[in-house]
Amino acid sequence: MHQLNFCEYNRSNHDYDTIFRPAGSGDYLFLQFKSPMKVYTEDRIVITKENACILYTPGMPQHYQAVQKFRNSYLHFSSDENPARCFPMPENTVFYPENAMQIDxxxxxxxxxxxxxxxxxxxxxxxxxxxxFLSISRRLTQETAQKEEAGLLYPLFQSLRLEMLTECEKDWDLERLCRRVNLEKSQFYMYYRSFFSSTPKNDLLHARLEKAKNLLSNEALQVKEVAQLCGFGSQAHFTRYFKSCCGCAPGAYARQPRM
Known part of the structure; x- marks a missing residue:
């Protein structure tokens, strides 16, 4: 049974205020920091961001100080069992659950x-x-699973992206990319953006543009041939895209003197 001894929601103290309890508070303390804090542990100082959380267990020293503004929410409580064991989550260390609004x-x-x-x-x-505690534990478990999945997927995405950019003239439609990593479209986009801070379309168009510029500079090729060699569907599409990115038409770019 969880027995709440005291709680505060969005409590403000004086700027730069410090809480220091060398022997703890005698009960459990769950904190959600609503402003940046310096959290002192045995071997280091952690400067938190907003919505960082920490669960102090009984007898554990509690030492934290506002970086400037002091605002937090907290629960002092007693319990028959350690909630961090019943609902796996960190104890006596700062963590960042993504369901901050739900916790609030x-x-x-x-x-x-x-x-x-x-x-x-x-x-x-x-x-x-x-x-x-259940919602925190579930979210942290999901986050861990997602990180593990991302760790397994990253080498696959990296290899696929390299192949796509190296052979940019090929037809790299979204269905083909998704099949290569066995993911749905929404999942593929989510991971691609997470890994590379871009989209497949933007990366592919950039690679095709760089290849086109190289061909126009070094090969005696017609604009239509360059468009085909770089994977553009038509000369008109290639010309419009090239002009919007480079400020001139492909033919004019090819005639520019080179150093």
């Missing part, structure tokens, strides 16, 4: 329930705290 909402609801004085308040608080 649940702490707000906990504060309302804690001060409500309504019948079955303890049961409602226990249920909300269980939901809080």
């Amino acid at each position: 909402s649940l702490i707000s609801r906990l504060q309302q329930e804690y001060f409500s004085g309504l019948p079955h308040r303890e049961e409602a608080v226990h249920a909300l705290m269980t939901l809080l």
